[in-house]
Amino acid sequence: MSDDAKAPVKGPSSVVPPGGPGATAVEFARVPMYPEAYFDVVAEVSRFFAHSLGNLLTGLNLTLDMLASLNPADPRAGALVQRSLRMMEGLCAFKETWSGLGGSDLRRFERRDPIALARCVLDQARLGAEFSAEVTGDAATSALSCHPGLLESALQYLVRNAVDAMPGGGHLGIDVRSDSACTKIAVWDTGPGIPVELQSKILYEPVTTKPYGGGIGLMLVAMIAKRVHLGEVRWTSRMPQGCIIELTLPMRDANVARTVP
């Protein structure tokens, strides 16, 4: 076999839809994406999952082992129980944030109302009384062709990031605007903004201002916007107050017209 014959064939026409070349083939083939992009995203998401769960379970394993071997009168027992509970809460939060990905087919696109999606994400965030939140946008926003699981996960991540940036509470929201070419979804907050030293890296390298986490969440959001939806991500930081992360997602027709390089 020649090298050319072994090389992967690129382009949407080569994509085999899930379940075989049935009724979904035409619809699926209209999504102009290299097959490799799907696998990159799957690999990155899997890596992120393994890393995050590996850390949570390591902490929990070791803490439970320590608890099991402690003398009941050991004064550390209370702190270890508290830590175990905190890590179990971390597991629950992880599940809630990323459950949209569970068992989902990365190649499945659906039409969704982005304002309803934004409202759903804010509802699920269960913000405390110290936060106020709103969804704003055009009432006539068009339905968006998107991967609902991944887009919802990206928005959930951005909302969680906004909440984490305001430990004392604050105001946050999701603004949705669309025209015939694209839908823009902006998640904003009144937190301290993005530190200057991290601004050039946040979408491309693992960075974080938190004492925990791998710092790759924004990279994943960027991958979901750029590689899955062929869109863009932009951020605006208004230090000392406020940050906006805006996803620009092409409408399906614009998506089809776009030429994959």
Add this chain to the structure above:
Amino acid sequence: MNPPVPSDKSILIVEDDIDVRETLSEVLMDEGYKITAFSGGRAALEHLRQTTTLPALILLDLMMPNMDGWEFRAEQRRNAAVPRVPTVILSADGNVEQNMESLQADGYLRKPIHIKTLLQLVERFCGPPEN
């Protein structure tokens, strides 16, 4: 300045996740090991350059923000000012064994880490616990 002195029971932990860092530290301190811990690669490298007592082992997380384990290893191997210390990588990656080989590390611990595996590995590099 005198060269740093190796210490049998001293371990350097480089791990960004605070819960993992604290639980690893506590488990190993309970066994009698002396622990120094950092949340990132840069601070750990700086410590290695300046310390007078070298750790017997470095437990190095691979996936960290700002400076990850790969960069740490590259700098550790490239810079003669950073003393050579056996390094075990910590990772949830399914390819952790291959990563260990390409990083020329001395061992690996796959996350989630279990206490028995951790203590067996540490004992291999640092000797039995003092307790």
